[in-house]
Structures are given as C-alpha cells and as structure tokens.
Amino acid sequence: MVETVKKAVQDYYPDDFxxxxxxxxxxxxxxxxxxxxxxxxxxxMYAPRPEHTAVPGFVYGGLIASLVDCHGTGSASLAxxxxxxxxxxxxxxxxxxxxxxxxxDYLKPTPEGTALxxxxxxxxxxxxxxxxxxxxxxxxxxxxxxxxVAAVMPDTFLKN
Amino acid sequence: MVETVKKAVQDYYPDDFxxxxxxxxxxxxxxxxxxxxxxxxxxxMYAPRPEHTAVPGFVYGGLIASLVDCHGTGSASLAxxxxxxxxxxxxxxxxxxxxxxxxxDYLKPTPEGTALxxxxxxxxxxxxxxxxxxxxxxxxxxxxxxxxVAAVMPDTFLKN
Numbered sequence: 001m002v003e004t005v006k007k008a009v010q011d012y013y014p015d016d017f018x019x020x021x022x023x024x025x026x027x028x029x030x031x032x033x034x035x036x037x038x039x040x041x042x043x044x045m046y047a048p049r050p051e052h053t054a055v056p057g058f059v060y061g062g063l064i065a066s067l068v069d070c071h072g073t074g075s076a077s078l079a080x081x082x083x084x085x086x087x088x089x090x091x092x093x094x095x096x097x098x099x100x101x102x103x104x105d106y107l108k109p110t111p112e113g114t115a116l117x118x119x120x121x122x123x124x125x126x127x128x129x130x131x132x133x134x135x136x137x138x139x140x141x142x143x144x145x146x147x148x149v150a151a152v153m154p155d156t157f158l159k160n
Numbered sequence: 161m162v163e164t165v166k167k168a169v170q171d172y173y174p175d176d177f178x179x180x181x182x183x184x185x186x187x188x189x190x191x192x193x194x195x196x197x198x199x200x201x202x203x204x205m206y207a208p209r210p211e212h213t214a215v216p217g218f219v220y221g222g223l224i225a226s227l228v229d230c231h232g233t234g235s236a237s238l239a240x241x242x243x244x245x246x247x248x249x250x251x252x253x254x255x256x257x258x259x260x261x262x263x264x265d266y267l268k269p270t271p272e273g274t275a276l277x278x279x280x281x282x283x284x285x286x287x288x289x290x291x292x293x294x295x296x297x298x299x300x301x302x303x304x305x306x307x308x309v310a311a312v313m314p315d316t317f318l319k320n
Contacts, residue, residue, distance in 0.1 A: 019213045021220040029211035051189035053179045060181040066222030099221045104262045
C-alpha cells in the first residue's frame with residue numbers, strides 16, 4: 001500500500017497541461033506523479049512498476065530522474081502559488097513550470113518492491129525560477145539526491 | 161524512418177544485465193536504447209512514442225534524461241572496452257557501468273514527431289569512472305546537453 005499525497009498540484013493544472021508522461025493526470029500511459037505539501041516540504045510518492053528495472057532487483061535510474069524532474073516542477077508550482085498568497089482549492093490555477101536543468105546523484109542502488117518518496121525543499125532563485133532540492137527515499141534509505149531548476153513556463157510552450 | 165546504430169554495446173551485454181528499462185534488449189516494456197561508435201563519438205538514436213509528452217507538441221524531459229543516462233553508461237562501456245584494446249564482436253563482454261550522477265540542461269523545447277540523436281564524447285576521469293558529455297538533437301536542433309558520470313558496476317549490484 002503506497003502512501004499517497006492528498007492534495008496534489010497536478011490535480012489543479014488546466015487540462016492542456018495535464019498530458020505530461022511523468023505527472024499528467026490525463027496521460028493514460030504515464031506515471032501520474034502527484035506532488036503536494038507536507039509542512040514546508042513537498043513530497044511525491046511512487047511505486048515503480050515491475051518493468052522499471054535497472055538490473056534485476058534495482059530500480060531504473062531514468063525513472064528516478066523522471067520522479068525528481070516532475071517533483072521539481074510540481075514543487076516549484078506549489079511554492080510560487082503559496083508565495084503569491086494562494087493555496088490549492090481556491091479556484092485559481094497554480095503556475096506551470098518547465099525544467100531548465102536536472103541533476104541527480106545516485107547514492108545507493110534503489111531496491112525494487114519498495115515505494116519511493118521524493119521530499120523537496122523549494123528555494124526561490126529568481127522571480128521566475130526556483131531550485132528544488134530533493135531527496136529520494138526507498139523506505140528509510142536515502143537512495144538519490146536531486147536538484148531541479150524550474151522556470152515559469154514560457155508562452156512558446158503553448159503550441160496552439 | 162529512424163536512423164539506427166548498427167553495432168550497439170547493449171547487444172553484447174550478458175543476459176543478466178539486459179533487463180534495463182532504458183536499454184535492456186530483454187525488457188519488453190522498455191525503450192531499447194542502443195549505443196554505438198561513430199568515429200570517436202558515440203551515438204544513440206530514439207524515436208519517442210506518442211505518449212512521451214511534456215505538453216502537447218513537445219517531448220517529456222524525463223525521457224530525454226533517460227536517453228542521456230543510458231547513452232552515458234553505454235558510451236562508458238564502449239570507451240573502456242576500446243581503451244582495453246577491444247572492439248565489439250571479439251567475443252569479450254564489454255564492461256558494465258552504473259550511473260553515479262546525471263545532469264541535463266534543457267536548452268529548447270524538444271519537438272514531438274522527430275527522431276532524437278544523442279551524441280557523446282567520453283572522457284576518462286578515473287580508472288573506473290568516465291564522464292560522458294552528450295548533446296541531444298531533434299533533427300538539426302540542439303535541444304539538450306547532458307553529462308553522465310558512469311562508474312564500473314560494483315559487485316553489490318549482482319543480487320544473486
């Protein structure tokens with residue numbers, strides 16, 4: 001049984017921005033990462049699927065990178081929304097971010113069969129950019145550390 | 161029609177190490193990234209699937225991170241194998257690497273519907289560690305730059 005985020009920012013993105021393979025609620029093939037507040041930290045929980053293997057017994061690093069990525073943009077959205085004086089559930093769309101850069105340090109092999117939890121600390125580094133410092137745990141074991149620099153989504157991302 | 165790598169290091173990994181979601185030939189759900197030499201550079205080609213969306217029209221950053229990751233470990237394997245005096249097809253298993261760290265700078269939104277090509281430059285930084293500097297192109301457009309530090313796989317990764 002995987003612990004879940006009760007109120008996730010991805011549930012409040014407009015439909016047009018909800019197709020992300022990592023965290024879009026409308027992408028039926030995707031991971032459906034969901035990111036919410038836990039006090040001053042953000043968190044995203046995920047149970048890797050059996051095929052998310054690196055070598056048998058351990059989780060694929062690209063999946064962990066994907067988790068850090070979407071957890072980062074979601075956390076930045078939560079953080080800027082809160083900075084603007086809003087919480088989810090107020091009827092205002094949270095701001096949408098894109099990833100400018102992604103860094104992951106793989107500290108230990110991540111065991112399969114254990115739910116992952118990403119815990120993020122948002123840091124404002126520019127009015128339109130946030131750094132999200134993330135730790136990824138498998139159970140009590142810190143397996144990876146990540147940093148995402150997320151930028152407010154530019155209009156050029158709106159194709160139509 | 162996606163350009164393909166003729167002789168890929170992943171085709172020569174032993175079966176036990178061929179289950180990776182990113183590059184394992186035996187993982188039926190995975191991406192099957194394949195990495196080979198092109199002169200002194202390494203390359204990996206991949207056509208993202210329709211579900212690998214960030215927002216409609218653009219490719220998911222976590223997929224690009226996954227490409228950079230497996231391209232990095234594959235390139236390190238090719239590079240150390242060559243440094244040891246071997247090429248693929250000699251009957252010797254190439255060395256297997258794990259990712260110590262992964263960094264991706266997303267330079268431009270990556271358009272969907274275009275095959276991606278990762279081009280790598282391997283750099284030895286320690287007898288058991290290589291840095292792989294990677295550029296990811298969609299057609300002629302440089303969309304992302306990445307760096308993987310890959311380490312020779314420790315015995316602890318052998319679960320059985």
